[in-house]
Structure formats: structure tokens, C-alpha cells
Amino acid sequence: MTKLPGPTVLLALAVLCLATSSLADPVREIGRFKRTSGPVSVQRQGQLLPAAAGMLLYPADVVVTGKQGMAGLSFIDQTRLALGAEGRLSLDRFEFDEASGVGRFESTLTAGRMAGVSGRISQQRRDAMRLRTPTALLGIHDAEFVIDASP
16 A cells, blocks of 8 residues: 655645745846835736835836826946836836846836936946837936936
């Protein structure tokens, strides 16, 4: 007669499977809100969440500011962005190796004004940081910038 594994063994296997699956697809924070003022929210995985200073940012987040809103964002590569009123910024792609400083940052500003100071990602290659607007695609290389995507 074959003996089946006990509940302890099955529980250990389940925990191991969960731990392994979470390591295979980690969702790492890419930055955080340093400051918010007025109505500011984040669209994340189909939900609209109110934003506040200290809230973490993740790849694919969309930052939205209202009529009197403003958001200051700080990223792990030391990029800093300020999104003005009635803004919409999609964080399309963010990859960064802290040890080497190599990465890629792609975002889309579909509404509003934004100012920024590029961080370590933009210092590696000219095309490593890209920003789309409704009318342009910008490559940002080690720069301070202001962009207006208002109609």
C-alpha cells in the first residue's frame, strides 16, 4: 500500500510553490510620490486610487491630476518629475539595474504640463529615456526639461 504525504508535507510544498512563483514575476516599486496637492490619483490595474505623499509607484501606473492638482514624483534612478494640473502621465516601461545604472524609462504625457530632471537611466544612452506626447516622441539625455501636452 502506498502512503500519501501528510498535511505538513503538502503545506510545505504549497508554500514553496507560492514563494517560487512570486520570485519569478516580482513587481518592484519604481518610485514614489514625494508631494501631492489637490486632486491626484493613480490608475492601477483597473482601479482609481487616491494618491498621497509616500505612495509607491509601479510599472504601468497612470498618474492623473485634477483641475487644481499637482504631483511631485521621485524615481529609483533619481529622476524627478512634477506633473501640473489636469495632467495624465502613463509610466509605460521602467527597468533599472541599480548596480550598473543601466535601464530604460518610457512614459506618455497625454495631458497637462510636466517638468523634470532626468536621472541615472538617461545618462547611459541617448535613447534610454523616452517621453511621448500626442504630437512628439522625445529622447531625453541627462537633462532638465519642461513639456506641455495641453491642446
